[in-house]
Amino acid sequence: AQSVAQPEDQVNVAEGNPLTVKCTYSVSGNPYLFWYVQYPNRGLQFLLKYITGDNLVKGSYGFEAEFNKSQTSFHLKKPSALVSDSALYFCAVRDRGGGYNKLIFGAGTRLAVHP
Amino acid sequence: GAGVSQSPSNKVTEKGKDVELRCDPISGHTALYWYRQSLGQGLEFLIYFQGNSAPDKSGLPSDRFSAERTGGSVSTLTIQRTQQEDSAVYLCASSLYPRGEGETQYFGPGTRLLVL
Numbered sequence: 001a002q003s004v005a006q007p008e009d010q011v012n013v014a015e016g017n018p019l020t021v022k023c024t025y026s027v028s029g030n031p032y033l034f035w036y037v038q039y040p041n042r043g044l045q046f047l048l049k050y051i052t053g054d055n056l057v058k059g060s061y062g063f064e065a066e067f068n069k070s071q072t073s074f075h076l077k078k079p080s081a082l083v084s085d086s087a088l089y090f091c092a093v094r095d096r097g098g099g100y101n102k103l104i105f106g107a108g109t110r111l112a113v114h115p
Numbered sequence: 116g117a118g119v120s121q122s123p124s125n126k127v128t129e130k131g132k133d134v135e136l137r138c139d140p141i142s143g144h145t146a147l148y149w150y151r152q153s154l155g156q157g158l159e160f161l162i163y164f165q166g167n168s169a170p171d172k173s174g175l176p177s178d179r180f181s182a183e184r185t186g187g188s189v190s191t192l193t194i195q196r197t198q199q200e201d202s203a204v205y206l207c208a209s210s211l212y213p214r215g216e217g218e219t220q221y222f223g224p225g226t227r228l229l230v231l
Contacts, residue, residue, distance in 0.1 A: 034220075041227075043119075043121075043223050043225050044206065044208075044222040046219055046222075090158065101146065101163050101165065101171065101212075102148065102160035102163055102174065103148075103150075103160065103220060104160075106157075107157050108157065108158075
């Protein structure tokens, strides 16, 4: 069965410091991996995705993520955090095979960036 | 350009009443998805429409839930005889659907449903 794990409910980081939000996945076949961000009372905003090619994917707002097949991970990173990055972050996976078109989401990680 | 829009943004209803939630996808997007976000269950898939194909209803939690998509565009999610456990944020998403590629789903702002 496909699944996504975000092991941290919350990540705290000081403004200006690098941040990492962790994600691991389990799928049959090669995955399509996504990161979304949700601000309070808003829908999900797409940040970035990994389909194929370079393992380091760059996305919106200075975020990037590294696909690691051997560790089945897709951690979200940013070199220097901003207070405005504080939000709820979701990792998601879609199986590349079998015709599945739904996204399987992790439970979400709340990022708190402190001034 | 215009994104995915949903209405109403908030809905309060009484237990046992029926509700309809509307989604307008991004123009030109052939695929449309409904998800539910609740405290206990996180984000869960409900139903998927692609063109004129039969929808994938595998995520609908009960037969009280149904959805339709008219003319390949607007979709309505209907919940009959609402229960308190139906209280959640209902999110709609749309995407282009080139088969075999990793389409990106773009989400609307959601409808927050509260069943009293």
